[in-house]
Amino acid sequence: xxxxxxxxxxRTVIEAIAKRLLLCADYNGVSLLLAPHxxxxxxxxxxxxxxxxxxxxxxxxxxxxxxxxxxGLRNLTLTxxxxxxxxxxxxxxxxxxxxxxxxV
Numbered sequence: 001x002x003x004x005x006x007x008x009x010x011r012t013v014i015e016a017i018a019k020r021l022l023l024c025a026d027y028n029g030v031s032l033l034l035a036p037h038x039x040x041x042x043x044x045x046x047x048x049x050x051x052x053x054x055x056x057x058x059x060x061x062x063x064x065x066x067x068x069x070x071x072g073l074r075n076l077t078l079t080x081x082x083x084x085x086x087x088x089x090x091x092x093x094x095x096x097x098x099x100x101x102x103x104v
């Protein structure tokens with residue numbers, strides 16, 4: 001992803017988190033509908049902590065954030081569909097050394 005694309009993508013993610021709107025994206029050849037809870041930096045690269053809304057969770061299993069490298073997301077678009085943040089998610093970062101930029 002080139003610099004201009006990265007900036008546009010990060011602005012799209014920031015808007016999605018701030019407005020609590022779902023994102024559509026292709027990641028590793030799969031179309032995803034994501035509820036972004038975090039935008040953070042790891043080793044100089046931007047990542048999104050998001051719930052994949054299409055994932056089927058096992059009975060009794062609580063939803064958790066998946067980590068998606070921003071540079072790996074293609075066709076990133078903001079939807080008009082709102083999401084309700086999951087309580088307790090978005091506060092903790094996945095790894096020590098990650099730097100939070102924005103969370104719900």
